Amino acid sequence: MTALTTESRLDLIDAFTGLGYKVYAAIPNVPTPKSIVIIPDAPWILPNRIGSSLSYEVFWKVIVTVSPRNNAAAELDAENAVDAILAAIPNPYTFSRVGPPQLTDVGAQGTVITTEINVSVRMKE
Numbered sequence: 001m002t003a004l005t006t007e008s009r010l011d012l013i014d015a016f017t018g019l020g021y022k023v024y025a026a027i028p029n030v031p032t033p034k035s036i037v038i039i040p041d042a043p044w045i046l047p048n049r050i051g052s053s054l055s056y057e058v059f060w061k062v063i064v065t066v067s068p069r070n071n072a073a074a075e076l077d078a079e080n081a082v083d084a085i086l087a088a089i090p091n092p093y094t095f096s097r098v099g100p101p102q103l104t105d106v107g108a109q110g111t112v113i114t115t116e117i118n119v120s121v122r123m124k125e
Contacts, residue, residue: 004123005045008058008093012038012119015088021064021081033067033112034077036085041118055124062089062117068103074113075101082115093121 002010009025016023022035031037041059048055064085066077078101089095099116106112 015090030109031065033065035065037063053125057122059120064115065112068113078115095119
């Protein structure tokens with residue numbers, strides 16, 4: 001049996017594959033720009049139970065990274081990425097907010113521009 005969280009994460013990976021971004025299913029040590037990283041949000045799970053069936057709402061952060069080499073182009077890249085990702089999020093998933101593009105330090109590799117999208121879905125057995 002696949003965990004409901006795993007099932008929901010795999011749904012998002014499938015939805016984002018083919019958009020032209022490297023899709024990370026787990027936190028990478030260093031995200032390569034023009035990528036999508038799917039990580040748990042806080043709270044991660046709001047459990048619920050109906051009879052003997054497990055159900056809950058699971059929350060994800062979908063983080064898009066783009067190269068910051070040219071600030072004007074990077075902002076446009078981030079805006080286009082958000083539109084592409086929001087359009088690709090499948091039903092019944094919902095998104096609640098999108099954070100602003102920001103510079104994020106990735107260590108010795110420098111910085112990337114990241115934008116965070118908060119996504120959730122109700123899952124049940």
